[in-house]
Amino acid sequence: MNLQQYRWFLVGIVVAAITGWIVFPAALYERIEQPLQFSHNVHIGEAVGMSCTDCHQMNAGERGAAIPAVSKCAECHSEAIGTTEAELKLVEDYIKTEREIPWLVYSQQPQNVHFSHIAHTGRANIRCEECHGPHGESESLRPFERNRISGYSRDIWGSSITRVGNAPWEGKKMDDCADCHTKRGVVNSCLKCHQ
Amino acid sequence: MQTNSKQSRYGMLIDLDRCTGCGACMLACAVENNIPPAHAGTTDRTGLTWMRVHRVEQEGNDASTQTVYLPLMCQQCDEHPPCESVCPQKAVEYDPETGIVAQIPVRCLGCRYCMTACPYHARYFNWWDPSWPAGMEKTLNPGVSTRMRGVVEKCNLCHGRLQEAREQAAASGTSVVAGETFVPACVEACPTRAIMIGDLADPESEIARQIKTPGTFRLLEQLGTQPKVYYSSARQWVREQLQRTIASTRTEVLNG
Numbered sequence: 001m002n003l004q005q006y007r008w009f010l011v012g013i014v015v016a017a018i019t020g021w022i023v024f025p026a027a028l029y030e031r032i033e034q035p036l037q038f039s040h041n042v043h044i045g046e047a048v049g050m051s052c053t054d055c056h057q058m059n060a061g062e063r064g065a066a067i068p069a070v071s072k073c074a075e076c077h078s079e080a081i082g083t084t085e086a087e088l089k090l091v092e093d094y095i096k097t098e099r100e101i102p103w104l105v106y107s108q109q110p111q112n113v114h115f116s117h118i119a120h121t122g123r124a125n126i127r128c129e130e131c132h133g134p135h136g137e138s139e140s141l142r143p144f145e146r147n148r149i150s151g152y153s154r155d156i157w158g159s160s161i162t163r164v165g166n167a168p169w170e171g172k173k174m175d176d177c178a179d180c181h182t183k184r185g186v187v188n189s190c191l192k193c194h195q
Numbered sequence: 196m197q198t199n200s201k202q203s204r205y206g207m208l209i210d211l212d213r214c215t216g217c218g219a220c221m222l223a224c225a226v227e228n229n230i231p232p233a234h235a236g237t238t239d240r241t242g243l244t245w246m247r248v249h250r251v252e253q254e255g256n257d258a259s260t261q262t263v264y265l266p267l268m269c270q271q272c273d274e275h276p277p278c279e280s281v282c283p284q285k286a287v288e289y290d291p292e293t294g295i296v297a298q299i300p301v302r303c304l305g306c307r308y309c310m311t312a313c314p315y316h317a318r319y320f321n322w323w324d325p326s327w328p329a330g331m332e333k334t335l336n337p338g339v340s341t342r343m344r345g346v347v348e349k350c351n352l353c354h355g356r357l358q359e360a361r362e363q364a365a366a367s368g369t370s371v372v373a374g375e376t377f378v379p380a381c382v383e384a385c386p387t388r389a390i391m392i393g394d395l396a397d398p399e400s401e402i403a404r405q406i407k408t409p410g411t412f413r414l415l416e417q418l419g420t421q422p423k424v425y426y427s428s429a430r431q432w433v434r435e436q437l438q439r440t441i442a443s444t445r446t447e448v449l450n451g
Contacts, residue, residue, distance in 0.1 A: 060359075060363045060365070061359070061362065111340060114338065118362060118366045122368070123365040189290040190297055191288070191290060191299075191354050194340075195354065
């Protein structure tokens with residue numbers, strides 16, 4: 001067998017593989033900066049000492065992410081604390097004008113999913129970190145990666161679409177939900193989570 | 196390890212002697228489940244009426260014809276739902292936890308075998324894409340997905356309300372009680388309280404007691420589908436006629 005003979009065939013394979021596994025996934029996602037920078041670490045650190053649920057209130061009827069309203073921020077930040085650019089923007093653009101911050105939600109689920117935080121944190125006693133990893137210790141908000149075709153967040157797959165080397169909390173696909181439900185002996189019927 | 200709440204079998208009991216045929220249940224159902232206003236050109240056969248009140252006339256009694264109003268929706272067959280076994284897509288699912296026969300519209304390919312199989316004519320096909328008049332989309336229920344053209348849909352026993360009830364129960368550390376914390380829209384809307392919801396698996400429940408009283412029957416019981424929707428009437432002709440045919444009206448005859 002003469003490799004020379006198959007040279008262009010092999011080149012084609014390599015080009016297709018690079019395109020399919022590297023170029024396309026990179027091009028598929030656009031990176032959008034959050035409207036405001038925010039450090040979770042500052043808030044849960046020793047200086048402030050808050051917990052996740054001080055801001056992310058998981059009551060019944062809260063749909064989806066339990067992102068706090070700007071009025072929650074205003075409880076402490078009615079006047080600027082510090083002089084960072086993000087702090088001034090928060091106070092001037094959002095709190096004083098009573099505008100909500102248009103956060104881009106990393107874990108946003110499609111419309112036909114009924115996800116209840118309280119059922120998971122309350123009834124099943126799952127800690128925030130089990131699904132969200134060390135998000136609460138992050139110094140800054142990473143860009144939101146939006147699928148240009150579907151509009152969904154990159155986070156539903158995790159950092160690697162092949163799922164190789166992903167941390168246990170990465171991935172919010174239906175299979176991830178179903179796996180955990182199976183492990184915990186929860187019935188996996190469609191309407192358990194779909195609406 | 197999380198353990199499941201006890202297995203339930205949600206069912207309904209409809210008192211036909213109380214039903215006045217007002218149609219409040221139909222309206223409440225449509226509003227709750229994001230059913231769009233009828234498209235121009237919709238007929239009796241092509242509309243979306245998960246809950247539909249039929250006027251049934253007494254057969255063969257011309258001198259003094261009596262009527263009864265029959266609220267008819269998915270009968271939530273408990274054993275071998277005919278729609279489930281014919282579906283090539285597994286778009287119909289029997290939920291072992293609640294006994295609800297669930298329709299999953301996003302999986303449906305629109306072959307309509309299930310509509311043919313359903314002896315109760317309780318399934319409806321989306322002949323048009325749903326649309327709402329400008330401004331009316333604000334009235335949509337965020338707890339229920341809208342469906343697209345080309346799929347079949349039906350009563351899911353107000354599953355959105357069940358999910359809300361579960362969420363409330365999780366927040367307060369209690370469990371869902373059908374008829375108290377979980378009440379479908381038709382049950383809530385009925386001005387004469389003709390419709391009752393409850394857990395048939397719980398022998399202590401009101402519905403479990405009521406379905407044993409005389410005058411209670413199910414539609415087309417002889418088919419063996421074990422519907423979880425019960426009807427009751429003190430009138431003998433109503434019981435006899437409705438067990439034979441579902442409904443016979445001036446315009447159509449619904450035979451099982």
